[in-house]
Amino acid sequence: xxxxxxxxxxxxxxxxxxxxxxxxxxxxxxxxxxxxxxxxxxxxxxxxxxxxxxxxxxxxxxxxxxxxxxxxxxxxxxxxxxxxxxxxxxxxxxxxxxxxxxxxxxxxxxxxxxxxxxxxxxxxxxxxxxxxxxxxxxxxxxxxxxxxxxxxxxxxxxxxxxxxxxxxxxxxxxxxxxxxxxxxxxxxxxxxxxxxxxxxxxxxxxxxxxxxxxxxxxxxxxxxxxxxxxxxxxxxxxxxxxxxxxxxxxxxxxxxxxxxxxxxxxxxxxxxxxxxxxxxxxxxxxxxxxxxxxxxxxxxxxxxxxxxxxxxxxxxxxxxxxxxxxxxxxxxxxxxxxxxxxxxxxxxxxxxxxxxxxxxxxxxxxxxxxxxxxxxxxxxxxxxxxxxxxxxxxx
Amino acid sequence: xxxxxxxxxxxxxxxxxxxxxxxxxxxxxxxxxxxxxxxxxxxxxxxxxxxxxxxxxxxxxxxxxxxxxxxxxxxxxxxxxxxxxxxxxxxxxxxxxxxxxxxxxxxxxxxxxxxxxxxxxxxxxxxxxxxxxxxxxxxxxxxxxxxxxxxxxxxxxxxxxxxxxxxxxxxxxxxxxxxxxxxxxxxxxxxxxxxxxxxxxxxxxxxxxxxxxxxxxxxxxxxxxxxxxxxxxxxxxxxxxxxxxxxxxxxxxxxxxxxxxxxxxxxxxxxxxxxxxxxxxxxxxxxxxxxxxxxxxxxxxxxxxxxxxxxxxxxxxxxxxxxxxxxxxxxxxxxxxxxxxxxxxxxxxxxxxxxxxxxxxxxxxxxxxxxxxxxxxxxxxxxxxxxxxxxxxxx
Numbered sequence: 001x002x003x004x005x006x007x008x009x010x011x012x013x014x015x016x017x018x019x020x021x022x023x024x025x026x027x028x029x030x031x032x033x034x035x036x037x038x039x040x041x042x043x044x045x046x047x048x049x050x051x052x053x054x055x056x057x058x059x060x061x062x063x064x065x066x067x068x069x070x071x072x073x074x075x076x077x078x079x080x081x082x083x084x085x086x087x088x089x090x091x092x093x094x095x096x097x098x099x100x101x102x103x104x105x106x107x108x109x110x111x112x113x114x115x116x117x118x119x120x121x122x123x124x125x126x127x128x129x130x131x132x133x134x135x136x137x138x139x140x141x142x143x144x145x146x147x148x149x150x151x152x153x154x155x156x157x158x159x160x161x162x163x164x165x166x167x168x169x170x171x172x173x174x175x176x177x178x179x180x181x182x183x184x185x186x187x188x189x190x191x192x193x194x195x196x197x198x199x200x201x202x203x204x205x206x207x208x209x210x211x212x213x214x215x216x217x218x219x220x221x222x223x224x225x226x227x228x229x230x231x232x233x234x235x236x237x238x239x240x241x242x243x244x245x246x247x248x249x250x251x252x253x254x255x256x257x258x259x260x261x262x263x264x265x266x267x268x269x270x271x272x273x274x275x276x277x278x279x280x281x282x283x284x285x286x287x288x289x290x291x292x293x294x295x296x297x298x299x300x301x302x303x304x305x306x307x308x309x310x311x312x313x314x315x316x317x318x319x320x321x322x323x324x325x326x327x328x329x330x331x332x333x334x335x336x337x338x339x340x341x342x343x344x345x346x347x348x349x350x351x352x353x354x355x356x357x358x359x360x361x362x363x364x365x366x367x368x369x370x371x372x373x374x375x376x377x378x379x380x381x382x383x384x385x386x387x388x389x390x391x392x393x394x395x
Numbered sequence: 396x397x398x399x400x401x402x403x404x405x406x407x408x409x410x411x412x413x414x415x416x417x418x419x420x421x422x423x424x425x426x427x428x429x430x431x432x433x434x435x436x437x438x439x440x441x442x443x444x445x446x447x448x449x450x451x452x453x454x455x456x457x458x459x460x461x462x463x464x465x466x467x468x469x470x471x472x473x474x475x476x477x478x479x480x481x482x483x484x485x486x487x488x489x490x491x492x493x494x495x496x497x498x499x500x501x502x503x504x505x506x507x508x509x510x511x512x513x514x515x516x517x518x519x520x521x522x523x524x525x526x527x528x529x530x531x532x533x534x535x536x537x538x539x540x541x542x543x544x545x546x547x548x549x550x551x552x553x554x555x556x557x558x559x560x561x562x563x564x565x566x567x568x569x570x571x572x573x574x575x576x577x578x579x580x581x582x583x584x585x586x587x588x589x590x591x592x593x594x595x596x597x598x599x600x601x602x603x604x605x606x607x608x609x610x611x612x613x614x615x616x617x618x619x620x621x622x623x624x625x626x627x628x629x630x631x632x633x634x635x636x637x638x639x640x641x642x643x644x645x646x647x648x649x650x651x652x653x654x655x656x657x658x659x660x661x662x663x664x665x666x667x668x669x670x671x672x673x674x675x676x677x678x679x680x681x682x683x684x685x686x687x688x689x690x691x692x693x694x695x696x697x698x699x700x701x702x703x704x705x706x707x708x709x710x711x712x713x714x715x716x717x718x719x720x721x722x723x724x725x726x727x728x729x730x731x732x733x734x735x736x737x738x739x740x741x742x743x744x745x746x747x748x749x750x751x752x753x754x755x756x757x758x759x760x761x762x763x764x765x766x767x768x769x770x771x772x773x774x775x776x777x778x779x780x781x782x783x784x785x786x787x788x789x790x
Contacts, residue, residue, distance in 0.1 A: 067440075229396065267529040270641075274640060
């Protein structure tokens with residue numbers, strides 16, 4: 001009998017299904033009101049548009065759409081994306097674009113291409129789980145920079161960069177409607193971060209999935225707009241079209257894209273051609289960009305309902321962020337409280353969230369991430385009411 | 396200015412776009428008759444069935460098909476595949492099945508989960524390019540076992556396994572209508588390989604993309620049927636439905652699947668839900684399995700046309716395999732000839748193939764791989780005629 005555990009590689013031997021993953025399984029029971037997960041509301045999917053465009057793609061270019069594409073991705077889609085990204089200040093051509101199977105693949109290809117075991121990645125604290133897991137897979141060491149209301153604490157970032165020893169390889173940031181905190185970097189912080197990246201030759205990985213889901217505040221340029229040569233920019237159609245499509249992209253300097261393409265070829269040859277064709281045709285006809293304001297309006301309403309309910313039902317000692325867009329509200333409990341310990345009580349009341357510790361390399365137990373986009377408006381109020389009671393009982 | 400080459404990881408620093416990839420780019424010019432590439436014939440895609448089923452999936456389960464799925468893959472599809480694989484003697488349940496984004500992702504997840512730098516992988520000689528590239532990405536060392544007409548030379552395999560030192564981690568095989576050679580392991584060799592795997596606790600990676608495209612000879616059980624506990628089995632819908640769908644699967648012991656699932660989660664979260672739903676509905680209605688004999692008949696005709704033309708136009712000194720299925724004929728030139736050197740002459744005559752060296756860790760220059768499935772019947776005859784002339788001029 002083969003003892004499989006003796007055969008796995010060092011990079012995966014200690015990799016286990018995360019607690020979160022196991023907890024999320026509990027939250028899919030139909031009686032649960034779930035503020036956990038990071039799923040878009042299924043009502044946001046433009047099913048009818050996809051229906052019509054699927055037909056048109058198969059009728060007009062079925063043989064191409066069902067064949068292998070190039071590893072780089074469908075050329076017309078890459079050209080369109082290069083042009084479209086000018087709206088956030090990113091100047092690029094199709095040679096700067098690689099289509100990936102979801103943002104997660106972009107993160108993994110970057111981690112695989114940049115990280116030797118023990119290399120340092122700087123992450124925000126808290127930071128997106130999926131980013132941490134991609135970097136951890138390639139045995140990164142982590143340094144953390146705390147988030148403030150207007151973005152990362154850049155003094156801490158400077159201190160990390162000034163330390164003697166091997167230079168950190170990457171700084172990973174979700175600067176707009178961050179997952180999990182909901183905060184957005186100010187223009188000043190974006191500029192300063194760009195300056196730091198030039199001063200220290202720091203490579204920035206800018207993960208930007210939520211930017212188009214803005215409810216309030218002014219549109220803001222991406223960090224890549226300020227540090228174009230040093231930023232590997234990632235975005236996706238998962239939150240504005242369909243996560244099931246797994247269509248995302250990396251926009252980066254040509255030398256980096258060329259390396260990522262060779263790595264992707266050995267990784268999965270190419271991304272799904274059928275949905276690349278569908279996504280391109282939807283974009284070309286303006287159907288995605290016309291649909292986004294409708295999603296944003298639905299999500300804004302849900303955010304407001306959740307914020308109002310929290311005001312009404314949460315104990316006074318609890319605070320939270322008010323995101324200008326995206327999907328998440330970040331809750332801070334009094335320091336002595338632990339959201340992991342409270343979770344079973346919440347589940348008993350059929351309400352779920354993600355415990356804050358999941359987003360920290362260390363600590364963060366007194367936080368919770370709530371998504372406001374998934375549940376019905378009625379369930380949001382009812383769920384927050386229940387969660388308020390659970391918290392009050394624990395105080 | 397960041398000097399990107401100084402930042403890439405050791406595993407990718409020397410990874411370059413392969414010669415083959417560059418050469419293949421030349422072969423997509425419309426005037427070229429291409430026996431290169433590994434693309435199915437686009438006429439094999441059941442466009443109308445996919446058209447109808449896409450509609451039905453969106454109408455009946457659009458919200459599920461456009462949402463994230465579990466990392467393991469769509470449950471109904473996994474159950475169906477577990478049952479379907481009994482036809483090649485593989486006994487499994489959905490817990491043994493992981494849906495991947497193409498077979499290449501299965502290979503990469505296995506490589507990533509099993510290989511530390513310097514670990515040994517045993518490959519056939521010649522072997523499939525994509526397998527070699529996935530193992531190379533994780534810094535494998537290679538040992539090679541020559542192929543005979545009825546499968547790998549198992550005496551050589553035993554010698555490798557008897558060597559002192561670290562045990563090889565994996566034996567990678569494409570036992571049925573192999574890419575590139577077209578050969579198929581006999582029943583006896585399958586049994587003996589299974590015995591060896593138990594004797595030496597050898598993990599077998601069985602890559603089986605072509606099995607259902609059989610033209611002649613008896614159906615044969617997979618190697619996994621003989622060594623179920625030791626075999627990681629990979630198959631795909633790329634050759635019998637659509638490579639653009641990127642739907643493949645790994646069938647393996649539960650402990651291995653559980654590890655691969657955690658690794659896939661950090662790699663790309665999940666595979667495309669939309670096409671998993673479409674593939675399942677096509678399977679459920681028997682549309683794929685009813686379509687396969689039609690593809691096989693088309694490919695058999697093309698194989699026969701190519702074999703006849705080779706008989707007629709190739710110099711006497713050249714030999715080739717007669718595959719009972721799949722997509723490839725393997726050509727052996729006299730030992731002093733080098734198919735890489737001949738390639739520019741072939742291109743001048745607007746005909747292309749893949750040079751044999753691409754499939755070897757070392758050597759193999761006097762071979763060429765020809766696919767017989769892609770070109771029209773007329774072009775096959777014309778292309779072989781031209782290639783015959785090129786070879787004759789070089790003799």
